[in-house]
Structures are given as structure tokens and as C-alpha cells.
Amino acid sequence: MRSDIRVRIAPSPTGPLHIGTARTALFNYLFARHTGGTFVLRLEDTDVARSTAAFEKDILDGLHWLGLTWDEGPGVDGREEQGPYAPYRQMARLPEYAAAAERLLATDNAYPCYCTPEELDADRTAQEARKLPPRYVGRCATLTLEERAAREAEGRRGALRFRVRPGVVGWNDIIRDRVEIDTSNLGGDFVIVRADGTPLYHFTVVVDDMAMAISHVIRGEDHVSNTPKHILLFQALGYEVPEFGHLPLILNPDGTKMSKRKSQTAVADYIAQGFTREALVNYFAFLGWSPGTEEEVFTLEELGRRFDLEKVQKGGARFDRERLEWLNGQWIRRLDDEELIARLFPFLEAAAAAGEIGRMPTDDELRALLPIVRERIPTLASLPELVGFLWTDDLSVDPAAIVPRRWDAGTTHDGLVAAREVLAAHDAVTWEADELEPPLRDLVEARGWKAGDLFMAIRVATTGKTATPPLFDTLVALGRERTLARLDAAIASLSAPAGA
RNA sequence: GCCCCCAUCGUCUAGAGGCCUAGGACGCCACCCUUUCAAGGUGGAGAUCAGGGGUUCGAAUCCCCUUGGGGGUACCA
Numbered sequence: 001m002r003s004d005i006r007v008r009i010a011p012s013p014t015g016p017l018h019i020g021t022a023r024t025a026l027f028n029y030l031f032a033r034h035t036g037g038t039f040v041l042r043l044e045d046t047d048v049a050r051s052t053a054a055f056e057k058d059i060l061d062g063l064h065w066l067g068l069t070w071d072e073g074p075g076v077d078g079r080e081e082q083g084p085y086a087p088y089r090q091m092a093r094l095p096e097y098a099a100a101a102e103r104l105l106a107t108d109n110a111y112p113c114y115c116t117p118e119e120l121d122a123d124r125t126a127q128e129a130r131k132l133p134p135r136y137v138g139r140c141a142t143l144t145l146e147e148r149a150a151r152e153a154e155g156r157r158g159a160l161r162f163r164v165r166p167g168v169v170g171w172n173d174i175i176r177d178r179v180e181i182d183t184s185n186l187g188g189d190f191v192i193v194r195a196d197g198t199p200l201y202h203f204t205v206v207v208d209d210m211a212m213a214i215s216h217v218i219r220g221e222d223h224v225s226n227t228p229k230h231i232l233l234f235q236a237l238g239y240e241v242p243e244f245g246h247l248p249l250i251l252n253p254d255g256t257k258m259s260k261r262k263s264q265t266a267v268a269d270y271i272a273q274g275f276t277r278e279a280l281v282n283y284f285a286f287l288g289w290s291p292g293t294e295e296e297v298f299t300l301e302e303l304g305r306r307f308d309l310e311k312v313q314k315g316g317a318r319f320d321r322e323r324l325e326w327l328n329g330q331w332i333r334r335l336d337d338e339e340l341i342a343r344l345f346p347f348l349e350a351a352a353a354a355g356e357i358g359r360m361p362t363d364d365e366l367r368a369l370l371p372i373v374r375e376r377i378p379t380l381a382s383l384p385e386l387v388g389f390l391w392t393d394d395l396s397v398d399p400a401a402i403v404p405r406r407w408d409a410g411t412t413h414d415g416l417v418a419a420r421e422v423l424a425a426h427d428a429v430t431w432e433a434d435e436l437e438p439p440l441r442d443l444v445e446a447r448g449w450k451a452g453d454l455f456m457a458i459r460v461a462t463t464g465k466t467a468t469p470p471l472f473d474t475l476v477a478l479g480r481e482r483t484l485a486r487l488d489a490a491i492a493s494l495s496a497p498a499g500a
Numbered sequence: 501g502c503c504c505c506c507a508u509c510g511u512c513u514a515g516a517g518g519c520c521u522a523g524g525a526c527g528c529c530a531c532c533c534u535u536u537c538a539a540g541g542u543g544g545a546g547a548u549c550a551g552g553g554g555u556u557c558g559a560a561u562c563c564c565c566u567u568g569g570g571g572g573u574a575c576c577a
Contacts, residue, residue, distance in 0.1 A: 012577045047576060117575075124574095133502040134573065159575050176505070185503045187573060194575045201577050225504055225572040248506080248570095255569065283512095286525095290513055294524045313513080315506045316570065323512065323526045333539085375539040386537090437535090455535035467537035 005037030006215045009063070009070070010205065013043060014050035017062035017267040019319070020220060020250050020258055023284040027247055027312070028218050029068045030285065033304030040212055041073030043089040044205070046198055062267040066277050067300050072212075085212040090204050093211075097199040100207045100237060101160055101192065109236040110192060112158030113140040114151045136161070136188030160193035162203075162233065169228035174216070174245035175312050181228045190229060202226060206233040209242060218245045218309070221316070222257065245309055248288045249316040263319055274347055274381030276335070279328035287317045297330050325378050333374060341366050343380055351384035358392040365390075369477055372469035389463045390477055395486060397464045399493040404453040412457050413494040418443055419458055420487040423475075431480045433472035461490035 009025040011017070025041075032039035041063070045051040064076045072083025081088050090097075104110035113136075124134045140161070143151075151158065170180035192203035199207075209217060217230075224246050234241045252262040259265065270280060281300050290313075291298075291306045298306070332340065341363055351357045361369075369387065377383050389395055403412045422439045440458075444451045455471050462483055468474050475483050 010577090014577070044577065050576075113575085115575095120575085128501080131501050161575095179504075181504065185573085187503095191575045196575085198575090200575070205577090220571095221505070222571055223577095246505085251570080253511085257571070286512065288512090290524095292514065294514080296525060313506095317513090318511060320511050320526070326526055329539085373538095376537065378538095441535095450535090452535050459536065465536090469537075471535060 003036040004213075004215060005032065005035045006040060006213050007032050007037060007218055008040035008042055008209070008212065008214050009068075010042045010044045010208075011059050012047060013045050013052060013056035013059060014047055015055055017059040018258075018265050019263075019267060019270075019284075020265070021059070022062065022066060022068075022267050022280075023250055023287060024218070024220055024247060025063055025068050026066070026281060026284050027289075027307075027309070029070075030304050030307035031216065031218060031309050032071075033301075034307045037215070038071045039068075040083065040085075040214070041070035041088065042208060042212065043074060044201065046090050046201065046204055048091070048198065058268060062271070065271065066267070066281055068281075090199075090208065093204075093208065094199070096211060097193070097204055097207055098197075101199070101203070104162065104192070104236060105160065107236070108163070110160050110162045111141060111143065111189075112148055112151075113161045113189075113191070114143075114148075114156050114158045115139055133185070134187060136190070138188060141189060157195045157197075159191045159195045161189040162192045162229075162236070164189050164229075164232065169231050171227065171231060171241070171244055173224075174218075174243060174309050175248075176224075176246060176314055179224065179227070181225070183228060183232070186228060192233075202229050203233065206230050206237065206239070210234065210237065210239040214242055216243045216245060218247065221246045221249050245312070248313050250287055251316045251318045253318055253320075255316070255318060257316075258319060272381075274379030275324065275328050276331045276343070276380065278331040278334075279324060282331070283324045283327050287319070288313045297327070297334070329375075329378050332377060332380070337367060337370055340370065340374070344383055347381045347383060350381075351388065352391075356384050357388045358394070361391055365477070372473045372477075376469060387469065387474075387477070389465065389468075395464050397461060397486075397490060397493070399490070401464075401466075402457055402460045402490055402494065404456045406450070407453050407457070409494055413491060415447075415449065415454050415457055416461060416487055416491050416494070418447070419454060420484060420491065423480075423487070424484055426480065428480060431476060433470070433476050436472045436475060458487070462486045 007028040009021070009028050011021050011025075029039050031037065041060075043056060043059075045056070060074060060076050063070070072085065073088045074081040087093055101110065105112075119139070120136075123137050127134050140158070141163070148158070164183050164186050167183050168180050169183060170178060173179050190202065191200055193199050208214075227244055227246075231241050250258045252258050254262065256262070264270070267280070278299065281303070282298055285298065285303050285307070286296075289307070289311060292311065335343065344366065348357065348360055352360050369390075373383060373386055376386055384391075399409070402416075403409050407415070419440060422443055423436065425439070426435060440454065441451060443449075444454050456466065459468055459471050459474070460466060462478060463474060478486075
């Protein structure tokens with residue numbers, strides 16, 4: 001399925017990949033996949049002061065990691081950028097903007113403005129004082145050619161302003177239907193090229209969207225009020241105006257626009273915390289959209305099949321981490337063994353490097369463990385916390401913690417001694433969960449104990465934790481020697497004189 | 501201030517005039533399962549569909565007003 005539909009995500013490398021950017025990228029991607037269109041990635045790096053190569057890499061890598069691969073745009077991992085409309089980074093497209101600016105100047109749709117920042121500031125404060133909306137006063141709007149020449153002769157370089165004429169600009173937004181805005185609310189003639197010659201966002205975005213034949217501009221709702229400027233520019237440049245669709249914003253839990261201050265916004269942080277790409281994509285998609293059925297768990301591919309831009313919600317959606325975690329659990333349960341092991345590995349390496357575990361488990365150890373840990377890890381990063389005791393040798397357990405609620409230290413001591421004896425009777429061959437359990441249950445019965453109490457004492461003695469995967473599977477993973485050694489250590493700590 | 505947008509359980513949402521005594525999911529509570537923790541199962545609490553006017557035989561769904569919330573108001577993107 002091919003179509004002329006072309007959409008783009010145009011991140012600015014002035015910060016790490018933001019959740020909002022990822023979500024907008026996802027919706028563009030899904031729209032492209034659903035319609036057989038083309039998904040373009042363009043870097044908007046004209047804010048030279050704030051753009052960095054590191055941020056650019058973080059953004060590209062992050063989108064790539066999420067699986068939001070672009071059909072045209074810069075390469076990842078040192079690959080060449082590709083596509084018929086290269087280059088795809090704005091600082092490499094300066095001649096295009098210069099040519100477009102020249103055309104606007106020639107047609108008098110734009111003019112040079114020599115106002116100083118001080119003058120502009122003064123204008124703004126005066127307007128605010130009179131409770132008027134800030135807008136450019138038009139000081140340079142009517143300068144004659146001679147006056148402009150005189151200023152240039154003084155060595156002054158003008159910024160380029162676009163003329164905003166009276167009228168109403170409207171469009172049929174794919175998501176919010178008809179929107180109309182009177183141009184008198186645009187703040188007057190706006191700057192499209194800085195005095196230093198670098199072009200500004202509102203200008204480059206239009207020139208590039210036209211040059212790259214973008215048919216649908218799908219972006220955040222925060223751009224609704226900028227859209228008239230863009231439409232005016234498209235028209236002044238003689239371009240066909242694309243379709244627009246403004247997505248609802250992702251909100252902080254308090255309902256304001258998502259910010260670093262109140263939420264974790266960097267995709268890299270979610271990756272580092274062990275969220276899967278499947279869960280993140282699944283969650284983002286459901287922030288503002290739903291398939292209209294009661295299904296909840298979707299792959300990126302399924303989302304592409306079902307996605308419908310017109311069914312996107314209009315109101316903003318608060319970010320709910322609990323729901324993301326639930327979805328992450330859903331996806332961890334769905335990953336196949338080898339995939340899960342591969343994804344767990346980096347997190348184990350990180351834990352080892354941080355000294356949280358003493359050594360790295362092998363693939364086989366991990367594989368054997370999967371059945372009992374899979375449903376107990378909300379994130380890929382939480383495995384060391386769950387069963388790290390398997391890979392650390394110096395386990396120090398507080399004797400008091402070993403004593404179950406209903407038992408005293410003496411009973412616990414006796415219980416562990418008896419349990420140790422029963423367990424020691426097994427050799428390596430019968431060291432299996434279903435072999436270990438029956439004799440211990442017999443022991444409990446013979447002594448009139450409660451299974452839960454003995455099991456809890458063994459659990460804490462051998463793992464140092466009160467919450468673990470099923471006890472006997474855990475002991476098997478731990479191995480006969482270590483289990484007995486840890487029981488010995490616990491017994492010894494319980495027989496030490498009180499207060500010693 | 502001005503402009504624009506939005507409005508269904510705490511949260512994400514289903515709902516395109518009668519199928520709605522408003523459905524699902526997350527979270528919460530209870531029970532079941534159970535050696536702990538999870539997972540899973542069952543059930544429950546939770547929304548007078550922001551409020552008020554219309555239109556209509558009939559409105560969560562259409563219109564208006566009010567209120568509330570959000571976004572934008574740069575030689576940032």
C-alpha cells in the first residue's frame with residue numbers, strides 16, 4: 001500500500017528525547033503505517049546555542065530504540081542519512097531558507113526590522129502597563145528603501161519580519177475540526193530570520209514542510225495558536241497548505257503540560273529503569289487514543305493497523321506511571337525466554353558494576369529462573385532486587401529477622417536445625433523442588449508447627465528476604481551447598497547468647 | 501490581560517440521539533488460590549456524564565451560556 005501521505009517528526013536537539021516528542025513521533029509513525037504513507041525525521045537545529053550533538057544522538061537512538069523507524073532522515077549508528085529530500089537537518093538547509101526569505105522580501109511579504117532588543121522590551125512593558133496584548137508596534141514596517149539603506153550604511157543588520165495582514169485564518173483540524181483565528185491576535189509582524197541571518201522555527205518549519213512535501217502536520221496541541229502563522233507563510237510562499245492535526249498534550253499528574261520539573265520526561269530514564277519498548281509504545285498510544293474495543297495490549301504493528309487519527313481524544317491526558325508499570329508487566333510476561341534474557345542482561349551488568357550483586361548469572365541460570373521470576377518483576381531493572389541473593393556470597397542476615405512472628409528464637413533455632421537435617425539428607429540428584437517439600441511438610445506435621453512459620457524462617461535465613469519466589473524453587477536455584485551453609489550461619493547466629 | 505482549545509469513575513478511556521438503571525482498564529477494597537511475594541480468578545466501592553438553559557417524542561451524545569482546567573502569547577522550538 002503506497003500513498004502520497006507524508007508526515008514528519010521534527011525534534012529539536014536542545015534536550016534529551018522527551019516523552020511528548022516520542023508520543024508525537026509515535027502518532028505520526030502510526031498514521032504513516034496505517035495509510036501507507038512516509039514517515040520523515042527532520043532535525044530542527046537552528047537554535048545553535050542550545051543544540052548539541054549529544055542530544056541529537058539521544059533523540060535518534062531513543063526513537064530508534066522504540067522502533068519508530070523513519071523512512072527518510074538522518075542515519076542512526078553512523079549510517080548515512082537517506083531520502084530524496086536531503087539534507088534532513090536544518091542547519092544544512094540554510095540556502096533554502098535564504099532563498100525563501102529573499103522571495104518574501106521581494107514580494108514585500110517581509111521587511112527588515114532594525115529595532116533593538118531594548119526598544120522591543122520597552123514596547124512590551126508599555127503594552128503590559130496598559131493591559132494590552134504584546135504585539136510588534138510596526139516601527140520598521142513602513143521604512144522606505146532609502147531609510148533601510150541608511151541603517152545598513154550605519155552597519156546595522158536587520159532581522160526579517162513577516163507582514164501579518166488583517167483577516168481570519170482557519171483550517172479544518174483533523175482532530176478538533178474547524179479552528180479559526182483572527183490575525184490581529186498573532187502579535188503583529190513576526191520575525192522569521194534573526195539579525196545574524198539564522199532562520200527561526202516558524203519559518204523553517206514551513207519551508208521544510210513544503211520542500212519535503214509533507215501532507216499532514218501532526219503535532220502537539222501547543223502549536224494550535226502557531227498554526228495561523230504557518231498557514232500565512234505557506235500562502236505567502238505560494239505553497240499548498242497541508243492538513244493539520246493537533247494532538248492532545250501529555251500532562252503532569254496535576255494536569256499541567258508535562259514538564260521535567262514535575263515528571264520524569266526523558267525517555268532514556270524510562271529505558272534505564274527497565275521499561276520495555278513495547279510497554280512504552282503501548283502506553284503512549286493509549287494516551288489520547290483507543291481502538292474503541294476492550295483490548296489493551298498491542299504491539300507496534302497492531303497499533304499501526306488499528307490507528308485512526310480521527311479517533312484521537314481532544315483533551316489532554318495525565319501521565320499515569322502505575323498504568324505504565326502494569327503494561328510493562330504485561331509485556332515482560334509476553335516476551336519469549338531468549339528475548340527476556342537478552343533484555344535482562346544489561347540490567348544485571350549494571351547491578352554487578354554497582355556492587356548490588358556479586359557476580360553475573362549465566363544464561364542457563366537465568367533461563368532456569370525465568371518461570372519463577374517472570375511474573376514478579378514489574379521492570380527489567382527489578383530482578384537484582386528480587387533474587388540478587390542468588391549471586392552474592394556475603395549475605396548478612398539479622399538474626400531477629402529470621403524469627404517468624406509466631407515463633408521465638410529458640411523455636412526458630414530448633415526448627416532450622418531440624419530443617420537443615422532434612423535438607424542435608426538430599427543429594428545433588430534429589431535437590432529438586434518437589435523432592436524437598438514433602439519431607440519438610442512431614443517435619444512440620446511431626447512437630448505440630450505451621451508450615452508457613454518454618455518456611456518463612458528458612459526463607460529469611462537463606463535469602464535475607466521475607467518476600468521471594470516460591471521457597472523450594474529458590475532453594476534449588478541457590479543449590480545444596482549454599483543453602484546448607486546459609487542455614488548453618490543462621491543457626492549459629494541464633495545460638496549466640498542474647499545481646500552478644 | 502488577550503487569543504485559542506478542552507470537559508464521562510481518582511487516572512486512561514468506550515460512547516458519533518434511543519442498545520446507557522453509562523461499559524472496560526489502571527489503582528483501591530474483599531474473597532478465592534497460596535509457604536512469603538507476585539501472577540491469576542471472582543466480586544465490590546467508585547461518574548446525578550462540570551453546572552444551567554434550550555432543540556427533540558427521546559441527549560453523555562446537538563446548540564447556547566456559565567464555571568473549571570489547559571495551551572499560546574520570543575530575534576525558543
